[in-house]
Amino acid sequence: MSSPDHEVLELPGFVLESGAVLDPARLAYRTYGELNADRTNAVLFPTWFAGDHHANEWLIGPGRALDPREYFVIVPNLFGNGVSSSPSNTPPPHDAAAFPGVTVRDNVRAQHLLVTGTFGVERLALVLGCSMGALQTYQWAVSHPDMVARALPYCGAPATSPHNQVFIEGLRAALTADAAFDGGRYGTPPAAGLRAFSRVYAGWGFSQAFYWEETWRQLGFASLEDFLTGFWEANFAGYDANDLLAMLWTWQHADVATTPGMDGDVKRALGSITARTLALPAEKDLYFPPEDEVRAARYIRGGEVRVIPGIWGHLTGGGANPVDAAFIDAAVRDLLSE
Amino acid sequence: MSSPDHEVLELPGFVLESGAVLDPARLAYRTYGELNADRTNAVLFPTWFAGDHHANEWLIGPGRALDPREYFVIVPNLFGNGVSSSPSNTPPPHDAAAFPGVTVRDNVRAQHLLVTGTFGVERLALVLGCSMGALQTYQWAVSHPDMVARALPYCGAPATSPHNQVFIEGLRAALTADAAFDGGRYGTPPAAGLRAFSRVYAGWGFSQAFYWEETWRQLGFASLEDFLTGFWEANFAGYDANDLLAMLWTWQHADVATTPGMDGDVKRALGSITARTLALPAEKDLYFPPEDEVRAARYIRGGEVRVIPGIWGHLTGGGANPVDAAFIDAAVRDLLSE
Numbered sequence: 001m002s003s004p005d006h007e008v009l010e011l012p013g014f015v016l017e018s019g020a021v022l023d024p025a026r027l028a029y030r031t032y033g034e035l036n037a038d039r040t041n042a043v044l045f046p047t048w049f050a051g052d053h054h055a056n057e058w059l060i061g062p063g064r065a066l067d068p069r070e071y072f073v074i075v076p077n078l079f080g081n082g083v084s085s086s087p088s089n090t091p092p093p094h095d096a097a098a099f100p101g102v103t104v105r106d107n108v109r110a111q112h113l114l115v116t117g118t119f120g121v122e123r124l125a126l127v128l129g130c131s132m133g134a135l136q137t138y139q140w141a142v143s144h145p146d147m148v149a150r151a152l153p154y155c156g157a158p159a160t161s162p163h164n165q166v167f168i169e170g171l172r173a174a175l176t177a178d179a180a181f182d183g184g185r186y187g188t189p190p191a192a193g194l195r196a197f198s199r200v201y202a203g204w205g206f207s208q209a210f211y212w213e214e215t216w217r218q219l220g221f222a223s224l225e226d227f228l229t230g231f232w233e234a235n236f237a238g239y240d241a242n243d244l245l246a247m248l249w250t251w252q253h254a255d256v257a258t259t260p261g262m263d264g265d266v267k268r269a270l271g272s273i274t275a276r277t278l279a280l281p282a283e284k285d286l287y288f289p290p291e292d293e294v295r296a297a298r299y300i301r302g303g304e305v306r307v308i309p310g311i312w313g314h315l316t317g318g319g320a321n322p323v324d325a326a327f328i329d330a331a332v333r334d335l336l337s338e
Numbered sequence: 339m340s341s342p343d344h345e346v347l348e349l350p351g352f353v354l355e356s357g358a359v360l361d362p363a364r365l366a367y368r369t370y371g372e373l374n375a376d377r378t379n380a381v382l383f384p385t386w387f388a389g390d391h392h393a394n395e396w397l398i399g400p401g402r403a404l405d406p407r408e409y410f411v412i413v414p415n416l417f418g419n420g421v422s423s424s425p426s427n428t429p430p431p432h433d434a435a436a437f438p439g440v441t442v443r444d445n446v447r448a449q450h451l452l453v454t455g456t457f458g459v460e461r462l463a464l465v466l467g468c469s470m471g472a473l474q475t476y477q478w479a480v481s482h483p484d485m486v487a488r489a490l491p492y493c494g495a496p497a498t499s500p501h502n503q504v505f506i507e508g509l510r511a512a513l514t515a516d517a518a519f520d521g522g523r524y525g526t527p528p529a530a531g532l533r534a535f536s537r538v539y540a541g542w543g544f545s546q547a548f549y550w551e552e553t554w555r556q557l558g559f560a561s562l563e564d565f566l567t568g569f570w571e572a573n574f575a576g577y578d579a580n581d582l583l584a585m586l587w588t589w590q591h592a593d594v595a596t597t598p599g600m601d602g603d604v605k606r607a608l609g610s611i612t613a614r615t616l617a618l619p620a621e622k623d624l625y626f627p628p629e630d631e632v633r634a635a636r637y638i639r640g641g642e643v644r645v646i647p648g649i650w651g652h653l654t655g656g657g658a659n660p661v662d663a664a665f666i667d668a669a670v671r672d673l674l675s676e
């Protein structure tokens with residue numbers, strides 16, 4: 001199946017870790033560039049929370065680190081994002097609020113079928129991703145050490161920390177406090193809940209200093225209230241509430257330590273990584289703080305951390321700030337050259 | 339007027355900065371110790387958000403920094419806190435959602451009438467306070483430089499920063515997303531909104547590391563979910579929603595720069611302070627980060643900052659952690675000895 005914008009891999013009878021079955025699961029993806037003859041130039045670049053393949057395109061293009069003249073870049077869409085299988089696009093019995101919990105490992109397994117089955121790729125030159133994309137990157141490196149030559153997680157971590165989970169609990173509680181949500185059986189979207197969700201998110205997405213310096217002006221907004229409505233509320237207003245909750249569930253349950261065979265031991269899971277790993281936390285990220293990746297790197301052989309300096313907080317990884325984008329682009333080049 | 343627990347100063351025809359009139363405004367307070375003959379041992383210790391005079395008592399007592407055998411400690415309750423005039427206890431036309439916006443300066447003016455009128459105190463040995471109590475402390479030092487010998491704001495700032503305002507917007511949006519709130523005209527409390535408010539607050543109240551280290555176990559909780567419900571939800575569940583919103587309004591509008599005569603210039607406002615000022619920000623406070631007080635101290639003559647180390651975040655100032663409590667107690671002693 002295809003559309004002008006992306007392709008879809010249908011996975012019949014796809015059994016989730018929970019035991020629930022998506023029949024089929026639909027994994028949407030887009031590729032950039034051409035796979036070379038010996039299939040050694042493939043890069044996998046999973047998406048973040050509430051983004052789709054377009055959100056990664058700032059790092060892909062001629063003259064950029066992921067140059068499609070050199071690399072074959074595969075961008076798979078996260079389950080729940082409204083493009084891959086999601087509450088909003090799945091028929092009964094798994095529609096809407098009945099959509100099952102999908103783990104990061106479920107995403108990785110579907111992506112593995114895409115990479116190996118559709119493209120016949122046995123080894124990825126690089127897996128990289130931002131935020132929930134970083135959660136997937138670490139999981140790839142743990143689940144398929146033989147397949148991942150390099151890993152570059154940015155603004156993310158190998159597990160969702162307890163504080164990060166509390167942040168997610170706040171988002172969920174805000175969204176579902178709106179009675180219009182109705183346990184996920186809404187007809188009309190829960191507008192007040194989505195607005196609350198957006199305003200809660202606003203405080204976490206950028207750093208304290210970003211707001212002090214009124215750096216939102218660089219994004220074209222004239223006032224703080226204008227930024228809260230025109231950027232944050234607009235960003236989530238069109239999103240399906242059940243889709244957001246499905247992605248939050250995936251996020252909240254992310255932990256490489258729960259990979260089968262790792263016995264819940266994060267050190268063991270990270271110690272099994274063989275990829276050359278370069279992690280890029282953002283200096284003032286409020287929910288994936290640098291400490292997360294610094295701690296993780298201790299247990300990864302040769303694991304390197306480069307903190308992205310600056311005040312853009314978690315959205316450092318979004319590509320909207322040219323200085324941060326250049327930092328990330330340079331790091332990807334460095335890792336690919338090793 | 340009095341009760342077994344606290345006294346109340348009635349202020350007839352109390353005109354707020356907004357022009358609205360509380361007739362009377364009721365300022366609840368409690369005192370500890372005795373005023374000495376020359377009235378030089380008075381300490382003013384305003385309360386924080388969603389707390390009352392009891393919340394300050396950990397720092398008051400024989401052998402503590404604020405020893406009632408030596409000092410006369412006056413603890414005035416913040417307007418909106420449900421003890422002083424608040425939406426929940428004010429008759430029409432200013433009841434419930436019709437309660438007017440009360441500024442920090444309105445609080446300070448009422449407290450000034452208490453200090454000078456009721457007690458005949460012309461100079462305070464110390465004004466101190468945590469969080470919204472710190473906002474009031476800075477305002478006292480700016481509004482009445484002749485009356486404040488020493489100021490010790492902790493876990494607070496002279497103005498609510500833009501990021502802090504975004505945090506407040508998230509709290510407000512979460513609380514009011516519940517249709518049961520009904521524009522403040524609820525009969526039954528908006529339980530889902532209060533729950534969301536609590537869960538959003540949970541991520542901000544303590545640091546990321548506090549949750550990593552499961553430091554909530556020190557507070558007697560057995561699991562993270564237990565902590566979210568037993569500590570956070572329980573803390574706000576009994577609060578009146580309009581009272582919470584009234585205090586948030588006060589908090590959000592706090593800024594010493596808007597003091598009459600300061601022309602919106604925070605440097606000028608801080609430069610007018612003559613109190614010996616010692617600010618204690620908490621190292622990992624997520625909404626009053628140390629940068630706020632460090633920046634402020636630059637403009638206060640002799641302004642000193644001591645960062646409270648540790649992982650308790652904003653609630654470092656709450657007195658529940660013995661190490662932090664000892665740090666604050668020692669700083670208060672040091673300042674009082676100067």
